[in-house]
Amino acid sequence: MDPSAPPIVRPFRPADTEGVAAVIVPIQQSEFGIPIRYEDQPDLLAIPDFYQSGAGGFWVAEAADGSIVGTIGLRDIGGGMAALRKMFVASGHRGDGTARRLLDTLVAHAKAAGLRTVLLGTTARFLAAHRFYEKNGFVEIATEELPASFPRMAVDTKFYRLQL
Template sequence: MIRALRYSDPVVRALEDELQQEYIERYGGQDNSPVSPDEFGPPEGLFLVGFVGNEPVATGGFRRHADGVAEIKRMYVAHDHRGGGHARRLLAELETRAAAAGYQRIVLETGDRQPEAITLYASSGYSPADPFGYHAEEELSRFFTKDISLTATA
């Protein structure tokens, strides 16, 4: 089950803490890119949490990047639940909801020390994009984009 929650919700904050620990392990520090909880509020944004029973296991959200373009942020799956398709389901739901909110394209950034994320995005129809935002100048960052204009009607 996937539910929309506020970015400030304690469930989201706990998974965000796990995600930041993952960044420390993989990159040596937290991701300090600017994120405001209000950016993930409707109508221009949304934050989703995937559950197995009552246990929250996956997160991700979108926020406005530019006219017609949403940015996906904070995709994460808890260690004990990786490999179960949670990230793929959450990504598909984010795309559907972003298209329903009027976005035609999605952009996102991940790092090259997250090969499983790169594989997920590439296998989900994302293609390399020009650098943007907070991490635009970082060597380890990888940028992707996908046209979702047909998602809302598919």
């Protein structure tokens, strides 16, 4: 594999578990000061059951050296809707198209699976993420517009919807 090649996006495999944790947890803890551990995130402990069921999915961005440098998950919440969760890109791969490839993969999968709406929650601190989502067609919505089936996280204060 060409070491300068951009990361490839592919479905999560159980062997990726350690690499997924190595991307997500440091970003949560160090960059955003969220006091959360890998063990506190049951969805990460059971990715195949939590994400890769129904119309859901979970993908990783794998660098040429085999390391995981990005993640994105889609949780089927019923009624033609799904929740985008766990979108993280390692700092060394921000701005190189990795985030866009992750999102494009998720959206293509959602459309092919017959989903009509993708929802997401994020914290007020993730300003670059807000800009990214808005640039890619997500519209901010009020908390009251979320369906009861939406898996809201305690840290989420800002919510978005993408109509497919």
